[in-house]
Amino acid sequence: MDVSGILKVVAENKLVYPSEEKQAKTTIGSSQAFQELLQQSQQEPAVFWNDVAKELLWYEPWKETMSGTLPDFRFFEGGISNPCVNLVDRHVANGVGNRTALIWEGENGDTKFYTYNMLLAEVNRVANALRSFGVKKGDCVAIYLPNLAEAIISVLACFRIGAIYNTIFSGYSEKSLMDRLISFEPKVIITTDATTRRGKVIHLKEKVDAVIPNIPSIEAVIVVNRFGTDIDMKEGRDYWWEELTKKASIICEPERLEANEYGIVFYTSGTTGKPKGVVHSGMAFVIQNYIYAKYHMDHHDDDVFWCTADIGWLTMHIWGIAGALANGVTTVIFEGAIDYPTKDRFYQMIEKYRVNKLFTAPTALRMLKSMGEVVLNQYDLSCLDVISLVGEPFDPETWLWTYEVLGKKNICVNNTWGQTETAGCPIAGAAWLTPMKPGSAGLQFLGADVAVVDEEGNPVKPGILGNLVIRKPFPMLCRTLWKEPERYYASYFSQVEDSYFASDLALIDEEGYVWVVGRSDDAFNVAGHRLSTMEIESAVMECEGVVEAAVIGIPDEIKGEVPLVFARLNDSSLGTDELREKINNRVVQQIGKIALPKTVIFTDTLPKTVSGKIMRRLLKEIIIAGTVSGDITGLEDPSTVAQIKELTEKRTAAKQ
Numbered sequence: 001m002d003v004s005g006i007l008k009v010v011a012e013n014k015l016v017y018p019s020e021e022k023q024a025k026t027t028i029g030s031s032q033a034f035q036e037l038l039q040q041s042q043q044e045p046a047v048f049w050n051d052v053a054k055e056l057l058w059y060e061p062w063k064e065t066m067s068g069t070l071p072d073f074r075f076f077e078g079g080i081s082n083p084c085v086n087l088v089d090r091h092v093a094n095g096v097g098n099r100t101a102l103i104w105e106g107e108n109g110d111t112k113f114y115t116y117n118m119l120l121a122e123v124n125r126v127a128n129a130l131r132s133f134g135v136k137k138g139d140c141v142a143i144y145l146p147n148l149a150e151a152i153i154s155v156l157a158c159f160r161i162g163a164i165y166n167t168i169f170s171g172y173s174e175k176s177l178m179d180r181l182i183s184f185e186p187k188v189i190i191t192t193d194a195t196t197r198r199g200k201v202i203h204l205k206e207k208v209d210a211v212i213p214n215i216p217s218i219e220a221v222i223v224v225n226r227f228g229t230d231i232d233m234k235e236g237r238d239y240w241w242e243e244l245t246k247k248a249s250i251i252c253e254p255e256r257l258e259a260n261e262y263g264i265v266f267y268t269s270g271t272t273g274k275p276k277g278v279v280h281s282g283m284a285f286v287i288q289n290y291i292y293a294k295y296h297m298d299h300h301d302d303d304v305f306w307c308t309a310d311i312g313w314l315t316m317h318i319w320g321i322a323g324a325l326a327n328g329v330t331t332v333i334f335e336g337a338i339d340y341p342t343k344d345r346f347y348q349m350i351e352k353y354r355v356n357k358l359f360t361a362p363t364a365l366r367m368l369k370s371m372g373e374v375v376l377n378q379y380d381l382s383c384l385d386v387i388s389l390v391g392e393p394f395d396p397e398t399w400l401w402t403y404e405v406l407g408k409k410n411i412c413v414n415n416t417w418g419q420t421e422t423a424g425c426p427i428a429g430a431a432w433l434t435p436m437k438p439g440s441a442g443l444q445f446l447g448a449d450v451a452v453v454d455e456e457g458n459p460v461k462p463g464i465l466g467n468l469v470i471r472k473p474f475p476m477l478c479r480t481l482w483k484e485p486e487r488y489y490a491s492y493f494s495q496v497e498d499s500y501f502a503s504d505l506a507l508i509d510e511e512g513y514v515w516v517v518g519r520s521d522d523a524f525n526v527a528g529h530r531l532s533t534m535e536i537e538s539a540v541m542e543c544e545g546v547v548e549a550a551v552i553g554i555p556d557e558i559k560g561e562v563p564l565v566f567a568r569l570n571d572s573s574l575g576t577d578e579l580r581e582k583i584n585n586r587v588v589q590q591i592g593k594i595a596l597p598k599t600v601i602f603t604d605t606l607p608k609t610v611s612g613k614i615m616r617r618l619l620k621e622i623i624i625a626g627t628v629s630g631d632i633t634g635l636e637d638p639s640t641v642a643q644i645k646e647l648t649e650k651r652t653a654a655k656q
Contacts, residue, residue, distance in 0.1 A: 010463065010509050013396065015435040016403070018412060022432040026298050034295070034433040041447040048447055049075060049475060052291045056086045056326075057093075059256050066473075070500055071493040073473040075284050076259035083263060083286045084160035085254050087325040088123060091116045096301070100330045103304075103353060104149040107196050107336025112149050116328075119153070124252035125245040126157035132248075133188055133220045137162030137255050140217075140265075142186035143311070144177065144204060146170040146195040147335045150224045150241060151311045154190050155321055159263060159282055162255035166265045166277075169312025170195055170204055171592045178211040180267050183277055183482060185217040190241075192224040193231050198340045205231045259283040265482045266314045268420040275535075276491065277482025278420050284475035285423055286322050291446060292424040293323025296414055297357045297386050298431035304383075305357040306332035306349065308364055313529065314420050315390060319359045323424070329357070338364060343371055347379040354383040361391035362398060362415075363527040366558045369401045376406065386431045388414040391528025392560035393516055396439035403438075417441035417516050419502065421492065423476035426450060427514045440513040441506075447474045450514065452506050457496040462510045467520060470500040524553030524561045529594050533616065536563055536597075539590035543567075543583050545574040550606055552620045554598060562598040563587075566619060566644075568606055575602030603647055607632070607640040622648055 018031075028034050041048040050065040053076055062079030091097065097117035104112040114122065135141060141163045145151040151167070158165035166184050168177055181189070189212075191204050205223055209232060212218055223233070224241040233240075257263075263282020267275040293299055297319075307320035311333075324331035332353055338346040346368060349355065365387075368376070384407055394415045403413045412432050418425035426448035427441045434443065444450045449472040451459050460466040470477070477500065481488040495501040506516045518524070524531060533551040540549040548568040553561035567583065569575055580600045587595050607615045621628050622645050632638045 010507070010515055013437055013439060013509075015437055015511070017435050018432045022412070026430075026432050027294060027300065028433065031433045034430050038430075038446060042444070042449065045447050045472065045474075049287075053079070053287055056287060056290065057081060057090050062259060068473070070471075070473050070498055071489060073477075074260045075281075075473075075475040076287070079259040079283075080256045081259065081283055082160065082162075082254040082257055083282045083322075084123060084127075084156050086283075086286055086290070087159070087322065088116060088120045088156060089254070091328045092120055094328075096328060099301070099328070101325065102149060102152060102331055102333065104147075104333045105335065105349070106148075107199075107334075107340065114149065119156070121250040122153050122245070123156040123160060124250050125248040126153055126241075127160040127252040128248040129222070129244040130157060130163065130188060131161055131252075132244075135161060135163050135187055137257070138262075139163050140184055140186040141165045142181060142184060142189040142218075143167040144170065144189055144191040144208060145224065145311060146192070146197075146202075146204075147311050147316075147333050148192065148195075148224060148226065149333060150190075150192075152321060152331075152333060155311075155317065160252060160254050162257050162261070162263075162282075164262050164265060166267065167311050167317070168267075169310060169592070170202065171197070171310075171312070171594065173589050173592055174207050174210050175590050176592065177207055178214055180275060180277075181211060181215045181218075183267070183275070184265060185215070187217060188220045188222065189218055190222045190224070192226045193229045194227045196227075196336065198337050201227070201229070203229065203231075257283060259287075260479070262479070264314075264317070266317075266420050276484070276487065278478045279480045279482055280423055280476060280478055285317075286326055288447075288474060288476040289318050289322040289424045290326035292428075293319060294327055295430040295433070295446065296388055296416065296425065296428055297323070297359070298412070298433075299324075299327040299329055299357065301328055303327075303329040303357045304332065304353055304355050305329050305359070306334070306353070306355045307359040308334065308338055308346075308361070309359070309528075314423065315359070315361075315528070318418070318424050319388075339367065339371075344375050344378065347376060347381065350381055350384065351379045356383045356385040358384065358387045360387065360389050361528040362389055362394040363391065363559045365389065365402050365406075366395075366398050366560075368406070369398055370558065373405060381406070382408075382410075384411050386412045386414060388416060388428070388431070390416045390418050390425055392525040393518065394439060394441075399438035403436075412436065413438075415439075415441055417504075417514065421478040421500075422470070422502075423478070426470065426474065427516075437511075437513045439515065440509070441516050442514065443512055444514070448472075451499075452508050452514075453496060453499075457499065460507075462508055465505055465507045465517065467496070468502040468504040468506040468514075468516065469496050470502065471498065519553075524563075526553070526561055526563065526594055527559040531563065531591070531595055533563075535591060536565070536587055536595055539587045539595075540565055540567055540583050540600075542590075543579065543586055545569050545571060545579060546583070548606060548614075550614045550616055550619055551597075552616050552623065554620070554623055556598070563595060564623060565597045565600045566603055566606060567600055568603050572602070572604055601647065601651060603644065605637070605640045605643055607644065608637075619644065
């Protein structure tokens with residue numbers, strides 16, 4: 001959606017108010033009570049976070065609730081606790097160990113169920129197995145698994161022993177896997193023999209075997225036997241998960257951790273093409289996502305919650321692990337695609353498990369909308385109560401379809417905004433307590449201080465587009481970049497003084513609702529997954545004959561945005577369908593299918609500044625609007641704009 005469209009929507013948009021009956025049944029009881037809590041969190045943040053942290057278990061109290069400022073800050077300093085204890089043990093100690101904690105379903109229909117008692121036992125077994133390999137507090141463990149129950153157990157086991165973990169998307173290519181492992185330097189990697197995606201077998205252990213010679217830090221590989229495929233197991237290095245856990249004790253003393261010690265490293269694409277290792281404090285991550293999930297979702301003890309994200313994206317850790325388990329609810333983990341083997345799989349899952357709280361992405365809802373109501377109406381979805389989502393701007397049309405058609409006007413639709421760097425969502429509504437506004441990301445949430453500013457860092461007036469910033473720290477905000485502290489300061493704190501720079505364009509309307517319209521840098525979101533233009537361009541330019549490449553994100557009805565490639569060739573006669581196919585294949589090999597270009601346009605020229613920077617913004621304007629609105633006299637060769645425009649018009653005409 002372009003800016004003019006956003007402004008029109010903002011002007012016409014109206015609030016959708018939750019019923020008083022629903023408000024009365026929430027954990028806080030009324031909209032007024034939540035507004036008072038919200039006000040306190042923003043005016044007295046130290047008091048608010050102190051009260052939240054006291055709801056969890058601690059071995060030793062903290063000396064100071066908040067200290068420091070952006071970009072260097074600490075929360076609950078000196079407090080000693082453990083994330084796993086607060087996600088699992090706490091509920092067992094409270095007498096609800098027999099409540100179902102985890103439901104897992106595979107793409108092929110396999111299922112597993114774990115109560116909190118069962119989950120604790122399995123986590124302890126894996127934690128003991130890791131300790132048997134010498135993994136201790138501060139050591140690194142990589143998790144290269146799909147959405148298996150074992151992936152959740154691995155995360156909790158790392159939390160328990162104080163290991164720093166990183167999960168890697170199972171759809172990544174060998175190169176993307178290797179890049180992340182080289183940076184992270186894990187002592188142990190946990191993977192599986194294979195997984196399936198839309199019926200296709202993906203051999204993960206083979207990918208690990210291919211890259212491991214380049215990762216000298218890895219001392220052990222733990223392999224989950226998912227399908228019993230024939231794989232190589234190197235003696236003294238590779239171990240079967242089942243054999244390790246069978247002989248491990250179900251008792252494991254948790255590591256005592258200071259609240260600010262690192263627990264998670266999550267890689268996200270950067271504009272340089274080199275992934276950034278975003279570092280989060282494990283305990284602070286759990287504390288804030290406990291309270292955020294409680295109000296974002298209106299969590300109750302008997303909830304059945306499903307987060308449709310992949311374990312390779314931080315969304316699953318925020319909502320499906322920390323948010324859900326900290327609140328003691330039942331969390332559903334699904335291995336496959338939500339429209340496979342039949343397009344109604346999503347609806348089957350909701351009806352089968354009576355899912356009442358759902359966290360998904362705008363992409364998924366747009367896909368469901370495109371299937372029509374005939375499929376939807378075959379299922380009893382009356383269990384649905386709250387649908388929250390994140391990932392990219394959510395168009396009002398799909399918002400209304402979700403509310404009126406999918407939810408029969410009896411659900412809360414809670415759109416949110418967050419990033420890998422912010423962990424949870426500091427812009428959102430509270431389920432059944434905050435009026436909903438179709439298309440908006442919501443209001444600044446508990447303890448958050450967000451603003452939209454101009455290039456000089458001054459707040460802009462309501463309705464004016466600017467840069468989204470965060471002006472005060474909160475517990476789960478990233479602490480640094482893995483092994484790159486200078487890049488941390490340069491990436492987020494060099495643009496606006498004393499503020500975290502989100503690199504997103506946004507506006508705040510007259511009622512305080514935030515509208516995020518897209519990235520201000522050269523990265524973009526595909527189905528909620530942030531991709532770097534540089535990463536894709538590097539893959540394109542590895543193809544023979546390509547001398548330069550420019551990648552932009554263009555709107556897509558289902559995925560929000562998809563990559564479009566401009567490739568400049570050293571010989572125009574090379575611009576064939578065969579080369580186009582080679583480029584597509586190279587991108588998929590280097591990054592994964594998520595980065596597959598919408599199309600590849602061959603060109604003899606690209607618009608550049610005098611300093612040689614390719615103006616991707618102009619390319620995007622030409623593709624989306626068909627023209628360029630800004631001044632182009634600063635380009636090295638202004639005529640390139642007309643040439644690109646003519647090229648794209650010819651391509652469009654040829655398709656018609």
